Amino acid sequence: MPKTDRLFRLLHLIRGLRPPVTAAQLAATMEVSERTIYRDIDSLRAAGARIEGEAGLGYTMTEDLALPPQTFTQIELEALTLGLADVNQRGDADLAQAANDALVKILATLPERLQWQAMHAVNLVHRFNTPEKPTIDMTLLRESMWAEEALDIGYRDLNGAQTQRRIYPLALSYHDQNVMLLAWCCKRENFRIFHVTRIDGYCRTGENFRPRRVTLLRDFIKLLHARGGATETGPS
Structure with missing residues (x-):
């Protein structure tokens, strides 16, 4: 995997995994060595990402300069999480993963108070019947x-x-x-x-x-x- 793609993938994982996320977790998910993770985190920090933590303690994203800050009302957050949850249940595997990834990126742009609201939304989706899964790509x-x-x-x-x-x-x-x-x-x-x-x-x-x-x-x-x-x- 090219280094640029690897850095984007690493940034996405640090945004999405429950903090603090350890180098061992990141290395296992990305199938690289922990030494590579340490070097890549240094590269992200040099590019402006605010990643707190160190080896042995884990890492937390405190400020993500790759994404602009966003502000939503609580009902707008409910609509976003509800819609993406429905895509997760109804979509094919790639579409469902895209919905999860989009939610991670949205949450990463929110202040802590709004992140908490989004993660504890009162509107939930559960479909007992979903469309038959297609066999084509x-x-x-x-x-x-x-x-x-x-x-x-x-x-x-x-x-x-x-x-x-x-x-x-x-x-x-x-x-x-x-x-x-x-x-x-x-x-x-x-x-x-x-x-x-x-x-x-x-x-x-x-x-x-x-x-x-x-x-x-x-x-x-x-x-x-x-x-x-x-x-x-x-x-x-």
Whole structure:
């Protein structure tokens, strides 16, 4: 791992782990030697991070110059923690980890009083039923949408028929029991909604459909509102 990436990772761990965090904990998590941890902490301190502590006692972040201070009202903190907790329960593994990491960064920017409020929020999330976990790599699917790149997918429709088609992936829609992919189907030249769990596989094509995504997604959402909601658009 390049040193710059390692320093960012170390900074994130010191923010997120319960203080004081020892060099042994950090070394085990990052799979490096404790000597490397000591050198990297010296580098972070030299860059302006206020990290209190020393070898044998553990370390605590007292002032994080890498992040600007933030101020939220208590209800805003409740909304943030509630939303991120819901993502943690409903999202795939990478999305759930991203929610946890985002909360750590938010907490690191708060004064101690607001950190306490956020960590003891009164609104909690528990879902007895969560969407079925997809078998495809959701991170790569999101990356193709960010890049506005067409995909070739294999898909099983509601009747079990297997099809191959090229799509322009537009957005993911999280429902109570399903995650749906909103897309433009090049085969049918129309909008389609696909159950993510019925996508058997996909490959990126290198075909870029920028700048059509914004317009297509806006038109699709208008169509969905006119229909009264998003459901799978059939086997065709």
